[in-house]
Amino acid sequence: MRDFERPKAAFFSFTSCEGCQLAILSCEEALPEILKRIEVVNFREAMSERSDDYKIAFIEGSVSTEEEIARVTKIRERADFVVALGACATTGGLNCLKNRFPMDDVKRIVYGKDAGQIETVPARPIDSVIKVDYRLHGCPISGKEFLAFFADLVMGRSPRTPNYPVCVDCKMAGNICVFEKGMYCVGPVTRAGCDAICVTYGSVCWGCRGYVDDPNVNAHRETLKRYGLTAKGVAQKLDLYGGKKQ
Ligand code: SF4
Numbered sequence: 001m002r003d004f005e006r007p008k009a010a011f012f013s014f015t016s017c018e019g020c021q022l023a024i025l026s027c028e029e030a031l032p033e034i035l036k037r038i039e040v041v042n043f044r045e046a047m048s049e050r051s052d053d054y055k056i057a058f059i060e061g062s063v064s065t066e067e068e069i070a071r072v073t074k075i076r077e078r079a080d081f082v083v084a085l086g087a088c089a090t091t092g093g094l095n096c097l098k099n100r101f102p103m104d105d106v107k108r109i110v111y112g113k114d115a116g117q118i119e120t121v122p123a124r125p126i127d128s129v130i131k132v133d134y135r136l137h138g139c140p141i142s143g144k145e146f147l148a149f150f151a152d153l154v155m156g157r158s159p160r161t162p163n164y165p166v167c168v169d170c171k172m173a174g175n176i177c178v179f180e181k182g183m184y185c186v187g188p189v190t191r192a193g194c195d196a197i198c199v200t201y202g203s204v205c206w207g208c209r210g211y212v213d214d215p216n217v218n219a220h221r222e223t224l225k226r227y228g229l230t231a232k233g234v235a236q237k238l239d240l241y242g243g244k245k246q
């Protein structure tokens with residue numbers, strides 16, 4: 001296969017737990033086929049080689065330092081196509097929890113006497129800094145969804161992103177709604193595509209895939225209150241993963 005048929009791809013990690021890269025590495029059976037289709041030139045969790053020559057950049061993590069802002073800008077300049085991998089990159093993710101507190105307090109609590117040496121800014125999704133061409137949602141991303149996206153990419157098809165709420169997946173999975181069990185859920189405003197896995201396994205939807213397009217947040221806020229959640233609890237629930245509409 002000639003090189004122009006096998007574009008170079010790089011995977012980058014910003015502020016994150018790197019669980020989304022692990023989700024890709026966990027697609028073990030598909031990895032040989034993936035490597036026939038792209039040449040991976042950067043992937044910190046899987047190889048030590050590094051190159052700045054790539055067409056496709058997969059970016060995991062949110063930006064939370066000035067250095068990261070400069071680095072993600074440089075990556076955008078080099079790449080033809082940028083994919084945001086996971087909640088940290090698409091909505092800011094759990095990193096945004098620190099934005100609820102004064103930054104000096106956050107640094108002091110985490111780093112103690114070394115807080116003065118830490119440079120940090122409020123966490124945010126990468127599209128607050130650069131243009132993003134495609135988003136893979138979730139915390140972590142779904143391996144199944146990554147492989148479907150990858151197939152679309154190499155076939156030259158427009159990748160599809162589910163644009164309906166998790167409740168649809170949940171009903172298709174045959175779950176009893178958690179509101180019937182005295183629990184709270186943000187599935188009605190959250191983008192589907194995860195098969196409502198958290199509800200299926202006994203929890204609730206926490207909103208890791210970000211909001212569906214045009215979510216009726218006000219209506220869901222009222223529903224959560226009607227079921228007994230305080231105003232503060234409602235705000236925290238709707239904003240757990242950054243609350244950015246994606
Ligand atoms: S989205 Fe979740 S799994 Fe992925 S890097 Fe961020 S915290 Fe980790």
Ligand code: SF4
Pocket residue numbers: 166167168170171175176177178179185186187188196199205
């Ligand atoms: S449990 Fe959550 S995701 Fe499932 S139907 Fe109820 S509100 Fe929707």
Ligand code: SF4
Pocket residue numbers: 138139166190191194195196197198199204205206207208209210
């Ligand atoms: S059910 Fe909700 S929290 Fe769980 S994976 Fe799906 S979107 Fe994320």
